[in-house]
Amino acid sequence: MSDTLFTLNSKLNFNPIYNNIYISCKKIKKESIIEKIKYITKIHKVEGLSDSEKEALQEVSKKYKFRSNDYYLSLIDWNDPNDPIRNIIIPKEDELLDTRYTELDASAEHLYTVAKGLEHKYKDTALILYNDVCGGYCRFCFRKRLFIDDNDDVVNDLTEALKYIKEHKEIQNVLITGGDPLVAPGSKLIKLLDELAKIEHLDFIRIGTKMLAFNPRVFLNDTLLEGLERINKIKKIKIMGHFNHPNEITSTTKEVVDKLKSLGLNIYNQTPLIKNVNDSSETIAKLLKELNKLNIIPYYFFQMRPTAGNFSYAVPIKKGIEIINEAYASLPGLVKTARYVMSHKTGKIEIVGSYEDKVILKYHRAAKEEDANRILMFENKEDAYWLEDYL
Numbered sequence: 001m002s003d004t005l006f007t008l009n010s011k012l013n014f015n016p017i018y019n020n021i022y023i024s025c026k027k028i029k030k031e032s033i034i035e036k037i038k039y040i041t042k043i044h045k046v047e048g049l050s051d052s053e054k055e056a057l058q059e060v061s062k063k064y065k066f067r068s069n070d071y072y073l074s075l076i077d078w079n080d081p082n083d084p085i086r087n088i089i090i091p092k093e094d095e096l097l098d099t100r101y102t103e104l105d106a107s108a109e110h111l112y113t114v115a116k117g118l119e120h121k122y123k124d125t126a127l128i129l130y131n132d133v134c135g136g137y138c139r140f141c142f143r144k145r146l147f148i149d150d151n152d153d154v155v156n157d158l159t160e161a162l163k164y165i166k167e168h169k170e171i172q173n174v175l176i177t178g179g180d181p182l183v184a185p186g187s188k189l190i191k192l193l194d195e196l197a198k199i200e201h202l203d204f205i206r207i208g209t210k211m212l213a214f215n216p217r218v219f220l221n222d223t224l225l226e227g228l229e230r231i232n233k234i235k236k237i238k239i240m241g242h243f244n245h246p247n248e249i250t251s252t253t254k255e256v257v258d259k260l261k262s263l264g265l266n267i268y269n270q271t272p273l274i275k276n277v278n279d280s281s282e283t284i285a286k287l288l289k290e291l292n293k294l295n296i297i298p299y300y301f302f303q304m305r306p307t308a309g310n311f312s313y314a315v316p317i318k319k320g321i322e323i324i325n326e327a328y329a330s331l332p333g334l335v336k337t338a339r340y341v342m343s344h345k346t347g348k349i350e351i352v353g354s355y356e357d358k359v360i361l362k363y364h365r366a367a368k369e370e371d372a373n374r375i376l377m378f379e380n381k382e383d384a385y386w387l388e389d390y391l
């Protein structure tokens, strides 16, 4: 595929070239389609950046890795320095300059690690850290520690994790996440799903993935699709998607989502509120409308977790409430299914709203039983980004 064509199509909301590839390869095994996607991990290989930008971003990408692919980069309008996809995936010098956040494990996930690659924070839910790579690295990632070379939070051998889940009958569902489970071969994921499907006390299994945005065609793999369809009849599988902005939804996304839906899979969406990506009520309303057209159910808006390198992407909670209230004011009830939450080390705290000069929070999920449904009320500060900012 020529670079010129990429440039010509970079202003479009989707790239017709990819659509054509998909259509012409429909009946061919997925492996041949995957070959069309080129992953890029060196910032100087990103053709849309100027030489001076490439030079300036070298240091950032040394500290916080860069990774994307030519499909996702083709969604960027390089003439717009504030393009939302660009702001999701291309490093910024601010990541090194703004040092307000220093933690790599902002939600203290290590506190809830019960076996290699397994977290158990909420009584009924277990989380498998399945992979230490994603289809791209979101600049605001709260798990960027997984991509740092000496990390050992993710393991290949999940024997210990499966044993723990089998022994803990209070666990009703498992979330497979990471890193992105869909970056690894489909057959490996199906093997794990088959093991989980045998566990009687599990009601459903979730797969956390941003591949519907980064590279939707990764789902068009016979082994994966057949496996998902088969296992979904035994244990319900829920795809937890991650669209941050409506520009990530292309005609290819739509075809793949339709395919997954036709197999009986439900798809949900969760996204943080991200400065210069989706921090306006118009963008959030448009994202929700686009998701609704695809029958994707909005699940969570996350407050940006205070992770090293992330502060320049964070939106103050007061502003977040305003954005969501304004967006929701123009939308029907069926579209307003997402809660605005803070994934705090003590639990998932819903940011309910504000009243006069107060902000109201409520534990939606609590790590400790005594916090369940607890309501918190604080002065509604302009510059509060996290629970500790109110204390």
Ligand code: SF4
Binding pocket: 133, 134, 135, 136, 137, 138, 140, 141, 142, 143, 144, 178, 179, 180, 209, 210, 242
């Ligand atoms: S998809 Fe999720 S885990 Fe992967 S880089 Fe983005 S935020 Fe991080």
